[in-house]
Amino acid sequence: MLEVIFSILALLAIWYSFANFTNIKRIFIGRPMRTKELNAQHTKLFWMLALPILSADLYSSVAYGPEAGVTELIGLGPAAKWFILPITIASVVLLGILILSYIMGVIAYPGGGGAYAIAKDNFKRAWPSLIASSSLLVDYVLTVAVSVSAAVEAVSSAYPAVQPFETTLAMVVVLLLVLINLRGVAESAVIFAWPTFIFMACMVVLIATGLLDEVRHGFVQSTTPAFGTFPQGLTTLLILKAFSSACSALTGIETISNAVPIFREPKQKSAIKTYIALGVITAVTLLGFAYHLYVKGIAPDPKNTMLSQLAGGYFGHGGIYQIIIWSTFVVLILAANSTFTGFPQLSAIVAADGYLPRALTNRGDRLGYSNGILVLAALASILIISFRAQTNALIPLYAIGVFLSFTVAQIGLLRRWKRVKGPNWPLKFAINLAGSGLTAVVAIIFAFTKFVDGAWVVLIVLPLIITFSYIVKRHYTQVALELRIDPKETHPTRHRVISIVLVSGIHRVVNNTVTFANSLGTEVIAVYVGFDDESIAKMETKWNEWGSPCRLVTLKSSYRSILEPISRFIQTLERWEGGKPDHIHIIVPQFIPKKWWHNILHNQSALLLRAWLFRHKDVIITTVPYHLQK
């Protein structure tokens, strides 16, 4: 746990150093961009190019989905190996239904509508959209953690020497993703198409090689487990658990529906075509991959992914194997990267509605939502470190969120079809009805079967986020109400201000500060805090010798603290019979050293005083800097 907290601190420290040492910032992040450059970013994409760009998240999941499924059954021994087939088939059927439902979403919201937008549009109350947004946000965090961990595992399967450094490597990847995304990358950059293309090609080659192998050596080989045997200890619960784990391969479907605006015209048709093509490719890959795993009787091994085992079996550890491993690595990182666009965008939209801290809507120098990027990275780092970059440990936390938001979005669509009707609405309604029913069932199965393994965490975290959202919204509403004035009624007036100058002796800094105070048109009182009578008497004499540039009040502190006597003096002024001033205005000097480390040489009691007074008193504070020459 400590490590976790510390990693957050470290990330914050990194961010602060960026903020302060702007030259370093420029090198890594690049020149600041003008707000109007925002719209120039998106070049419209032909759908066949959009396909790989938008599919990294979904398609990359094939690298860990089936494996996550069979891992659940590993305890039953080799007789359970054949279950990879029915489990994968079931998840492919679910994939088909989800893609159909999402096509309905594209038809309904051609402007691009995530689950949050759909829910917001179709429910009066806020909570359905908050369920959608918070479960998606949680899920984005998990996507980064799972994808980065899986990417690192792919590499460490090929190079076991990497294994002890998995967590470190994963953290390095997250840091790089932060830098890349603070720098800003157009979601639609064509360069992102290539790794996914190559990975898809690798999968095609892998599956084709598998087929060839099976044509030559038979579809049932010596390694193929018996089909249809039911090993002892198999329960419905276990099968459901395996199924729900395998469904973690289905996350990322929403990406295309969010990105409709970046397609070339006709947008909707292009997006639908992309959805269908992606569905077919993913289904074929999943089924082919699962079938070959079945034929080769490959079992999960925490030190060697099933993909690596299969590829190693076909190609040895030569060039093709290397290409497969590294393209898996890159594509999984792209999946994480796409989340670095999704999370900040969604959190900015929710924050703009007042349900999350407003700082999430700030665009950074390079127009990305910097705070969202940093929050995502910090949370994902916590997960990666806590789970030591082990994918399987993270899977139970996964996918509930996706299926919850899927369900909310589809119920939203159901309400929409009922309201707006339109061509073929009963068919669309039916599709979303089936879809929402199925995703709801899967979400419940997930929550139920994975409860002990960690799903309970999500079931606690989600209500917390939703409650937090409501509290945030209420606070903003109350503040807005409190700050509102009627410009016709309320106008600035003139107040009586007493300015208090803190003096510590007679020297250049005090001279500066008193000069400033006397330049204001306010009543000025110099206050000196002494720790004994002697120093107070000395100060009074000196002040008179200096010509009493303003009235001097001396206070004695028995506790060596300047806070307590000043606080008492403020109280006296507040109850002053001669007429309480409207504002008490405290003027403090502050040393600004030439070198940053000189700060530790000056007590900077001014800073502490400011912090304390602000917390405890209603006073206005002016800091007069004194820039040290040396």
Place this chain on the structure above:
Amino acid sequence: MLEVIFSILALLAIWYSFANFTNIKRIFIGRPMRTKELNAQHTKLFWMLALPILSADLYSSVAYGPEAGVTELIGLGPAAKWFILPITIASVVLLGILILSYIMGVIAYPGGGGAYAIAKDNFKRAWPSLIASSSLLVDYVLTVAVSVSAAVEAVSSAYPAVQPFETTLAMVVVLLLVLINLRGVAESAVIFAWPTFIFMACMVVLIATGLLDEVRHGFVQSTTPAFGTFPQGLTTLLILKAFSSACSALTGIETISNAVPIFREPKQKSAIKTYIALGVITAVTLLGFAYHLYVKGIAPDPKNTMLSQLAGGYFGHGGIYQIIIWSTFVVLILAANSTFTGFPQLSAIVAADGYLPRALTNRGDRLGYSNGILVLAALASILIISFRAQTNALIPLYAIGVFLSFTVAQIGLLRRWKRVKGPNWPLKFAINLAGSGLTAVVAIIFAFTKFVDGAWVVLIVLPLIITFSYIVKRHYTQVALELRIDPKETHPTRHRVISIVLVSGIHRVVNNTVTFANSLGTEVIAVYVGFDDESIAKMETKWNEWGSPCRLVTLKSSYRSILEPISRFIQTLERWEGGKPDHIHIIVPQFIPKKWWHNILHNQSALLLRAWLFRHKDVIITTVPYHLQK
């Protein structure tokens, strides 16, 4: 290394939470104390009571000194076991000479004079006293680390289950010491006498039991190693190394000479009596302990201290053994605790002379030097964590510092005797001549034999601290020079001030801020930063509708940052042809939320702006707080 940095951060965080949540602070630290309570603290002590109180540091070292010595020879096999005798005898001889030399110190400085004070008094240049102070400060840090680690090792020898948590336990002890010392304990509290008394009694019982055992079973037993054999591989270097490690038992001798003022009259005589008694007791204990270890042929075992082995052999693991282990634990912690008085006092004295940051001279609520306590705890924690609470690993870093400061102090005394003469001065001179020669030789042996084991660290750290001290002193001198004014020549005048109010719209906060600005007798300009032309035009209209309470300047920011346009505006004012103002005065509002976590809901750009402007511009900044009601 990360853990190390993080532990410092954690300590800082703890301190800050103390500073902020004063109620918690009150519970742990207690009510604040008046400055005049300081002198009431010390009740004068009878020397027999002072003896145990002031001897924890020196006497507790018997628990690890001889062990540290023979550990160096462990590689030579059992034939080297007998070397525990000559090594211990040599360190006892050195102990005698050191105590004699320190008695000379007490005679010369009855007011209590540490090595720093003696060196300061007897050398014109600063560097000898800086050598003394920095080596003592380094040594105090090492004392905490070594004593706490040894205490924890004593417990984990008795309870092996504690072993995996040694570092954690050590950190808990350090934290407790911090709390106790922030709360403030009179160095002379009689309660501190008991553990040392009990520990001394335990040692007497242990040695007596050993003698009894030897009378009954013979002074040469079956386990006793052959005396006088020279095992293969024995070198002079190794013997010197063992000797210097054993000398780590001699640290802490300076405590009594620093504490002369707390003795009952006649102070000097009492202190000298205490020195002689302590010397005798320590010598007897060291020799007796070493002799029994020799007879029993006990070898060092990293999992079981030699003291624990010997006690276990005589008494089994019953009641007496438990008392010995726990009194060792308590006495070693008392040794660390005495350092928590020594380090802050010494660093405050050095800081008062301008050679360390002045913050070290601040007395906290309970009159302790809080900053010194925290710095000591942080540094000791770094050592404990880096060395995983292993005493032997820390010993090489130890004792160079002690012997260096011993040497400096005695050379100082030599110069004093030559200068002031006085009764019997040639004798005193001779004693200190012998003492300084011996301690110098030991320091050189230490530096030489332990160089590779870590002594080089100390030899790098010391010059760094001394250089730092010089730089600090120079900075303070320069600043003092820069700040000095002639009160007859320089007087506060009146300046022309332009006040800039940052406005973000028309609401209650802006109304407050503008009211304050208009209450000053300065020229007021309201500045609005807009991100597009539309919002700027809207603001200008609204401002006019509001009756233009002051002049409004609108600035456009293409980069969504308010810093850049404000910085440009300040530049314009600074070059203003109509006459550059003497001061530019910026007024910013700041939200003060009711609940601390509400801070994350408000962007607090005012704070960032302040920090940035202070670093980059010469402007005066006023913060007008707005206390949110909800």
